[in-house]
Amino acid sequence: AFPWGAHYLPLPGTNDAELTAFLTEAGVITGVTNGLPVFNEYYLCHDPKERLYIHHHWQEGIIPHEGVPPKDREEIERFLAMMHGYKELKGSDGREAFAIPVSFSSADEKILALDAITAEQFLADNNFTSTYLRWYVNYCCADDYGTSVAQTSAWAMVHYFASRKGKALNAASDSVLTWPEGNYWLIKQLRKNLQTNIQPQSLAYSVNLKGNGVEVLYFDATRNMSKKIEANAVIMATPQFINQRLLAGTQRNLDYQTFEYAPWMVANITTDLPLNERRGEQLCWDNVIYGSEALGYVNALHQQVGIYQHEKVITYYKPLLGSDPRAARQQAYTHTFDDWKAAILADLQKPHPGMEKNIQEMNVWLWGHGMIKPSPGFIWSANRKNAATPLNDRIHFAHADLSGISIFEEAFYNGHQSARAVLKHDA
Template sequence: SSIGHRLRGGTFAAPGEIRRTDVVIVGGGVAGLGAGYRLARAGYDDFLLLDLEATPGGNAASGRNEVSAFPWGAHYVPLLTQEARAVRALFEDFAIITGYGPTGAPLYDEYALCADPSERLYRYGRWQDGLVPAIGLTDEEEAETKRFFATMRDFRRRVGTDGRRAFAIPLDLSSQDADLMALDAIAMTAWMEREGYRSPGLAWYVDYCCRDDYGTRSQDVSAWAGIHYFASRNGRAADADEQGLVTWPEGNGYLTHRLAEVLGPRVRSRTLAFAVETDDAGAAVDVWDAAEDKTFRVEAKAVVLATPHFVTARLMKHAALAAGFSYAPWAVANITLDSLPGGTGAGLSWDNVVFDSPLLGYVVATRSPRCARRTRC
């Protein structure tokens, strides 16, 4: 936004006023809102969250038109991994998880589970179920696909010598075993080649997953990251199979709206942080209030920076940030059609992808049960 661009080129007047709070959170994406929610839930009231946009949400922002709500970025949450305790607590609070089945698997709100069919792929002039290429394969290709997923299943079950799962979400809980870490030093494509995977369909699928999750190609994603995509997800649900996913018409905007609702006036929109300094006593954050075109300083005991790395680098000139970190730009469109898209083969799904296309496909916001049942879409 133009407010954000001020950070790149703008000069700001020296802050004219000092405001005090215990904790200041910079950034109202799902991370910043989640941090604020944790504070509020713990009964902590003296904090402020600053976001430069008119509405918080960041990359999980959403929109709404006369047909339905729709996501602008993040559009689903996979079934929660067993390690994802913080998100599980949030989902319980928001009644997205409504209870637990006899085996301990969570029961999800049925309105939040993606309606079937969830995914289809267009190849050879027709749609097939699921995104893993399955039609027109030679016997070798079919065997290779099976071998690949069996290997990923083994990785998913593997526990490192440090007692941690090989690939976990949250990332920090993943095993640090040397042979696993070594996967971070080679590209996903090099690993595929080393392991004897030659099928073009499988190579396309793995590349698609890397583009979808990391915004870059499989030759530029490490084998550790590439495998993490497949091997970290171990979520279960009492009322869905393990491929199930959690979504709403507005995608993850459903979560950011609800989080922002809880935080209420502690969220200040259209407020840009332009400098952050910390010392043993706490933090000072200089901000520009775009609505009133004035600057002020927030002094706090602690600051939570929930901003992208490239912004953090501008806010804290001396911060030790991960070297070589870069971002991929995304172009997203929301399109309203007069009639539902069809095609030969498998019927319209929530996620629809075309083989070999440079695009990542489209999700149909109105395929969410909440939309389909509660409103006329």
């Protein structure tokens, strides 16, 4: 098993009651002791967790420190201290400045002012000039948002560092939950009790308000025919660029063009290399290359403890950064498999020389619209909020892009909110 998309879930905060309940139901949380959740040890990411290839060797952890000049290290510490301050900060409305779900965050205008500038501008305004620090912050933005510091809202950048407040009895607050197949494991848990209600091989192509209900037209590929569903209410757990087409005949108070999506390339590679050719930290779950435009690779078999792994499967991630996502998508689709393979190997051969001789299999997948881009001014815009507004209390919306941040927690929260609204309406 290996992931093709998101591959981990940070520990949830205590304010996310619905997500905590789901993780308990799924056996991820096994109990509560002294008010703290106890997580299933099999699902907590095992050590060693992270390493960074820098200065021709692997260091422990992703924040650059080995071989980094004292001035740069001091600047990195100053930045991290500032982010910790934001983590503890509360707005004038008494809410946490940065929270998950995003809608739990403070609406204090002084804090929201960060959404008007880029992360790059934030770094410049606060005299953060270290090349090492700027690389690290850019890596973090690319990792969670598929955007560079020049494209990311400063509010979103700070949110990355200041919103994670998970607690556990048996894990550190920065621990993550992970599975060999990535977050697909979570999807399997969600659908476990709904399998008979899921109709695969079907493609919805039109959704319209009709009378006191909703009409859905879809194509049933198993019978090679179009069909119609008449429903009291519908939840559209689809991104806005899809909704624009499904709701082509419906007026919405929404500018679809402000919803931009970052394209990604993901590759899964089977190799018999030990992946420890260079000195330093041994193979970890997350393995990052300093200075690379990609995010490195995850050892997909990391959680399979006690099993000798002659062959390894690594998942390589690369957001296709660029100011114009449409152009990046179009360019990506002009590349052949051999083009992608050459680019991937050119990057991986820095820490793993001669790797091309030890690859058994490589598969590449392109996500044209991988995740919503939290560009300056987007997250706290009226347009984003309008996108979540139901139509006649009949058509409801649930997707991570409604939060402006594409993480599992936001998708789960938005889906839960829409489901509750539909149930309340039916009652």
